[in-house]
Amino acid sequence: MQATSPAIPASTHHPAHHPETGFWRTYIFSTDHKVIGIQYGITALCFLFFGFLLMLMMRWQIAHPGEPVPIVGPLLAAVLGDVAARGVMSPDLYNSFGAMHGTIMVFLGVVPLAVGAYGNYLVPLQIGANDMAFPRLNMMSYQLYFLGGIVMLTSFFIPGGAAQAGWTSYSPLATAIPTDGQTFWLIGMVFLITSSLLGSVNLITTIIQLRAPGLTWMRLPFFVWAQFTASFLLLLAFPPLETAGILQLMDKLAGTSFFLPTGLAIGGKLADISGGGSPLLWQHLFWFLAHPEVYVLILPAMGIIGEIIANNTRKPLWGYKSLVFSVLMIGFISFLVWAHHMYLTGMGTRISAFFQTTTMIISIPSVIILTALLISLWGGSIRFNTPMLFALAFLPMFGIGGLTGLPLGFSASDIHLHDTYYVIGHFHYVVAPGTIFALFAGIYYWFPKITGRRMNEYWGKVHFWGSLLFMNLIFMPMFVQGLAGMLRRMSDGGLQYSAAKVPGVAGALSGPILGLNNFILWAAAGLAIAQIPFIINFFWSIAKGQPVRSDNPWEATTLEWQTPTPPPHGNFLKPPQVYRGPYEYSLPGYDKDYVPQNQPPG
Amino acid sequence: MDIPYTVQPRPDTGVYNAKVGMWLFLASEVMLFGGLFSAYILLRVAAPEGTWPHGWLSIPLGTLNTLILALSAVTVLLAWAACKARMFDRYKFFQGITLLLGVIFLGIKGYEYHDKLTHYTVVLKDGRIADGHWVSATPSEVVLKGEFVAERSELADRRGRAKAHEEIRLARDQVQKMQVYGPAYNTYLALYFTMTGLHGLHVLGGLVVFAFLWGPGSRLWKTDPDRFTNRVEVAGLFWHFVDLVWIFLFPVLYLT
Numbered sequence: 001m002q003a004t005s006p007a008i009p010a011s012t013h014h015p016a017h018h019p020e021t022g023f024w025r026t027y028i029f030s031t032d033h034k035v036i037g038i039q040y041g042i043t044a045l046c047f048l049f050f051g052f053l054l055m056l057m058m059r060w061q062i063a064h065p066g067e068p069v070p071i072v073g074p075l076l077a078a079v080l081g082d083v084a085a086r087g088v089m090s091p092d093l094y095n096s097f098g099a100m101h102g103t104i105m106v107f108l109g110v111v112p113l114a115v116g117a118y119g120n121y122l123v124p125l126q127i128g129a130n131d132m133a134f135p136r137l138n139m140m141s142y143q144l145y146f147l148g149g150i151v152m153l154t155s156f157f158i159p160g161g162a163a164q165a166g167w168t169s170y171s172p173l174a175t176a177i178p179t180d181g182q183t184f185w186l187i188g189m190v191f192l193i194t195s196s197l198l199g200s201v202n203l204i205t206t207i208i209q210l211r212a213p214g215l216t217w218m219r220l221p222f223f224v225w226a227q228f229t230a231s232f233l234l235l236l237a238f239p240p241l242e243t244a245g246i247l248q249l250m251d252k253l254a255g256t257s258f259f260l261p262t263g264l265a266i267g268g269k270l271a272d273i274s275g276g277g278s279p280l281l282w283q284h285l286f287w288f289l290a291h292p293e294v295y296v297l298i299l300p301a302m303g304i305i306g307e308i309i310a311n312n313t314r315k316p317l318w319g320y321k322s323l324v325f326s327v328l329m330i331g332f333i334s335f336l337v338w339a340h341h342m343y344l345t346g347m348g349t350r351i352s353a354f355f356q357t358t359t360m361i362i363s364i365p366s367v368i369i370l371t372a373l374l375i376s377l378w379g380g381s382i383r384f385n386t387p388m389l390f391a392l393a394f395l396p397m398f399g400i401g402g403l404t405g406l407p408l409g410f411s412a413s414d415i416h417l418h419d420t421y422y423v424i425g426h427f428h429y430v431v432a433p434g435t436i437f438a439l440f441a442g443i444y445y446w447f448p449k450i451t452g453r454r455m456n457e458y459w460g461k462v463h464f465w466g467s468l469l470f471m472n473l474i475f476m477p478m479f480v481q482g483l484a485g486m487l488r489r490m491s492d493g494g495l496q497y498s499a500a501k502v503p504g505v506a507g508a509l510s511g512p513i514l515g516l517n518n519f520i521l522w523a524a525a526g527l528a529i530a531q532i533p534f535i536i537n538f539f540w541s542i543a544k545g546q547p548v549r550s551d552n553p554w555e556a557t558t559l560e561w562q563t564p565t566p567p568p569h570g571n572f573l574k575p576p577q578v579y580r581g582p583y584e585y586s587l588p589g590y591d592k593d594y595v596p597q598n599q600p601p602g
Numbered sequence: 603m604d605i606p607y608t609v610q611p612r613p614d615t616g617v618y619n620a621k622v623g624m625w626l627f628l629a630s631e632v633m634l635f636g637g638l639f640s641a642y643i644l645l646r647v648a649a650p651e652g653t654w655p656h657g658w659l660s661i662p663l664g665t666l667n668t669l670i671l672a673l674s675a676v677t678v679l680l681a682w683a684a685c686k687a688r689m690f691d692r693y694k695f696f697q698g699i700t701l702l703l704g705v706i707f708l709g710i711k712g713y714e715y716h717d718k719l720t721h722y723t724v725v726l727k728d729g730r731i732a733d734g735h736w737v738s739a740t741p742s743e744v745v746l747k748g749e750f751v752a753e754r755s756e757l758a759d760r761r762g763r764a765k766a767h768e769e770i771r772l773a774r775d776q777v778q779k780m781q782v783y784g785p786a787y788n789t790y791l792a793l794y795f796t797m798t799g800l801h802g803l804h805v806l807g808g809l810v811v812f813a814f815l816w817g818p819g820s821r822l823w824k825t826d827p828d829r830f831t832n833r834v835e836v837a838g839l840f841w842h843f844v845d846l847v848w849i850f851l852f853p854v855l856y857l858t
Contacts, residue, residue: 129605130603130604130605131603131605133605133619133622133623134619134620134623135605137623197627197630200626200630201623201626201627201630202623204622204626205619205623208615208622209606209607209615209617209618209622210605210606210607210619235629235633236629236630236633237633238633239630239631239633239634239636240633240634240636240637240640242634242637243634243635243637243638243641244637246796246800247641247796250785250792250796254784254785254786254792254795255784255785255786256785256786256789256796257786257789257792258641258645258789258792258796274786274788274789274792276645276649276653276789277645277789278644278645278648281641281644281645284640284644285637285640285641288637569603570603
């Protein structure tokens with residue numbers, strides 16, 4: 001089955017014919033890992049877009065505090081009522097949007113896209129399996145994710161609106177806010193966490209058990225290793241947050257005081273609680289998840305980049321083994337760094353020395369990965385197609401994100417930078433032009449396998465250059481603002497600390513620093529416009545894109561390209577047998593410059 | 603389309619899929635309860651001297667429940683062994699006993715909950731504190747069976763104290779604050795209800811699965827006994843984990 005079968009509707013003519021199922025079983029309640037992957041992908045893209053819109057409205061409020069939001073202002077006022085009277089975003093609404101932007105982007109957007117969609121669709125294909133190990137559990141994971149998303153979205157419309165205490169939901173603030181938004185957030189999170197747990201159990205079992213004959217561990221594509229490690233992080237780091245969520249839910253509903261200290265006063269009055277709880281306990285449990293979580297965001301992205309770079313440089317990844325061991329090392333150490341988010345809690349120099357050390361250590365494997373990917377370019381005959389452009393941009397963008405993290409890992413410099421826009425700039429460089437670029441790269445790269453058609457190259461490149469430009473225009477000024485001391489989470493964008501409001505005060509924010517808010521707003525608007533070519537290209541290409549002439553349009557080596565296009569239920573026409581490593585490009589002595597993993601020797 | 607290794611173990615890993623899945627799930631469960639036990643340690647260490655309750659739970663009942671779960675761990679193993687030996691009736695018998703033991707465990711737990719949720723501390727306007735079990739109440743009066751104490755701290759350590767049975771009549775207009783021994787009472791009870799509650803949900807989940815494998819699910823025995831045996835084994839793994847959690851819960855909540 002060598003990459004020749006025509007790429008037209010597969011379900012009609014392949015030999016492994018299956019009984020026809022109805023619309024509902026095929027598209028909605030499907031147990032096919034590919035359909036579930038696509039469900040994850042589309043849902044997650046919608047959430048990413050929604051989270052981005054929330055941020056656009058917030059950027060308006062930051063740049064023009066107290067002015068009605070243009071275009072959507074009347075809609076906000078009509079739908080949300082008092083919190084958006086006259087279309088002006090109230091501080092409460094700003095806080096809601098801020099908390100939900102973070103939550104949606106992390107838990108409903110990037111993770112479901114990177115692990116749910118890519119993991120589900122590609123891992124079974126890349127390991128030569130016909131499905132996930134537990135197909136029905138897989139369906140349930142998606143449904144729980146969907147339900148969690150519904151709960152989160154519903155919370156916007158309840159009295160008092162959605163959660164307001166940030167995506168980190170620190171107690172006692174999260175518990176003390178008298179609205180029900182936080183309760184919805186917690187219930188939504190329990191759904192999302194359960195979904196992630198079932199999904200990761202499924203993915204790990206699949207990788208351990210369903211590898212094709214001959215596909216030994218060291219022949220696994222780098223992407224599979226990245227997914228494997230990310231799934232372990234989800235499996236082991238999420239449960240403590242589930243614990244924390246349950247405890248906070250008890251605080252909220254059953255009147256317990258797990259995170260509420262003795263003598264807590266709310267609104268100047270002593271709260272009627274038993275007390276004895278610990279706000280720090282929440283922070284520990286939260287960050288015990290949330291630091292590994294950022295590696296859940298970045299590892300699958302690195303995996304995608306590795307695949308695309310190997311394919312488009314037409315040579316093996318440089319240092320495959322160091323890449324694999326670095327990914328595993330990141331996985332282990334990511335459980336030992338969480339308290340570097342908590343230097344400001346006064347943890348003492350000894351404990352902070354420990355976490356500073358582990359934080360510096362974890363940057364080593366990250367740098368190894370980035371370096372190996374960079375060296376992989378050396379001497380390659382690079383094809384500059386859209387996926388490769390995104391992959392190449394990922395390297396410096398993630399590099400900036402990573403390097404700006406170092407001053408945050410040292411407690412001395414963190415004390416100045418903590419909770420400023422510098423932090424926002426840092427982690428957005430990792431996640432937005434980092435991870436999201438990788439996810440875009442992956443969409444352009446695997447689109448021909450999923451649909452049988454290519455996305456338009458020209459508009460892909462327009463999308464790429466626009467996104468690259470505006471991403472940097474948005475996030476680079478944030479470093480400047482942060483270094484000048486501008487705090488995050490302020491609904492007036494720092495106006496009350498400006499030199500205009502408090503003249504003569506040392507450290508007050510200067511006019512140019514505040515002016516950057518307006519600059520960022522228009523850069524964000526530009527980023528929104530830069531996504532239009534992508535959205536149109538995406539839908540247009542599904543129906544009208546250039547059909548691929550072979551099952552393996554990029555001439556790749558890994559197993560997902562050795563299937564019919566799109567892969568039918570059950571994936572492979574006959575069970576694949578693997579004979580070689582994942583990146584055998586430009587091997588001397590072959591007539592083609594790539595040798596698929598399932599090509600017998602000789 | 604058949605997924606491989608659903609019944610027979612994969613030669614190089616030596617296990618079948620569901621077993622890997624269950625071990626992974628249990629790893630996440632360890633982290634879930636690990637988070638809870640960490641919370642317990644942190645909150646207990648931070649509690650001011652002399653305020654942490656001792657002797658609030660019935661050690662005989664706790665011991666009984668421990669023995670019941672330990673016994674059920676044996677019967678669930680015997681049920682699996684009976685499947686392996688292809689003795690279906692024996693399986694039915696032992697799995698039935700497991701179910702029964704699980705139900706008894708929950709029954710005793712429910713009785714203990716009931717005991718706590720009918721227990722009150724009443725602070726009176728004159729500063730006295732009454733503590734006891736609810737007997738009856740009218741619009742003007744609350745009747746408890748218990749005792750008066752001068753200070754709350756007297757209530758903390760109840761080890762070796764005889765139960766007070768005097769009937770206390772409290773006029774409602776004298777009551778300043780009436781607190782039930784629920785999760786909101788103090789950190790200890792909050793932990794007790796949350797930890798045993800979550801554990802109880804796990805027991806319940808295990809029982810639902812056992813009931814299925816004992817009842818309608820056992821039809822699989824006729825068509826695919828190997829697969830059925832695997833299900834019994836995997837459910838048993840989960841049950842052992844639930845038992846193990848209790849082995850930790852019992853000392854930290856009842857004995858120390």
